[in-house]
Amino acid sequence: MSLTGDDAGELLTLQRAAYVTEAQLYDDAHLPALTQTLPELRAEVAACVCLGVRAAGRLVAAVRARESAGVLHVGRLVVAPDQQGSGLGTVLLQAAEATTTLPRAALFTGARSTANLRLYERCGYRERHREQLRPGVELVHLTKDLPARTRGPAGQDPVGR
Secondary structure (H helix, E strand, O other), X not given: OEOOHHHHHHHHHHHHHHHXXXXXXXXXXXXXXXXXXXXXXXXXXXXXEEEEEEEOOEEEEEEEEEEEOOEEEEEEEEEOHHHOOOOXXXXXXXXXXXXXXXXXXXXXXXXXOHHHHHHHHHOOOEEEEEEEEEXXXXXXXXXXXXXXXXXXXXXXOOOOO
C-alpha cells in the first residue's frame, strides 16, 4: 500500500525501532534515520514513492524510492524488529522496483550491516563501490539492472494485507 504524509508519525516510529540495531552496530545513536524529524519525514514522503505493509492494522514494514538521473534510488527499507526475517523486506524491495520503468535501481547500506547486504545480494543487487563516510563507517553502494517493464499500478498492495 502507498503511504502518505498522514502515515508519517507511525512511519517514524517504525523507522526508529528498525534502526536501533544499526545504531548498536555502529555505536552511533545519531544515525540520520534516528534523528530525522516528523516534518522532515513528511516532506520526504511527499517527494517519493513510499510503500508499506500493515499487519493487524499496524505498520510493520516500509520502503521509500525516488527516480533521479535515470536510476531508481531505494532507501530506508525498514521492517519492525519482531517481523524481521519474515520476507517483508524482499517483498517491499520488489514492490519498489515495480514502480519504475527505469533500467537500474541503486541503494546503499553500512558495511557492518551484513544482514542487509545478504538481503540485497539475494535480491540481485551487486556491490559497485564503497565510500568511507567517516572513521569506522563505510557505506556499500549497490546496483541492480531491472528488467524492461511498464510501471505497476500505483498504490498496489504488494502483499495483499
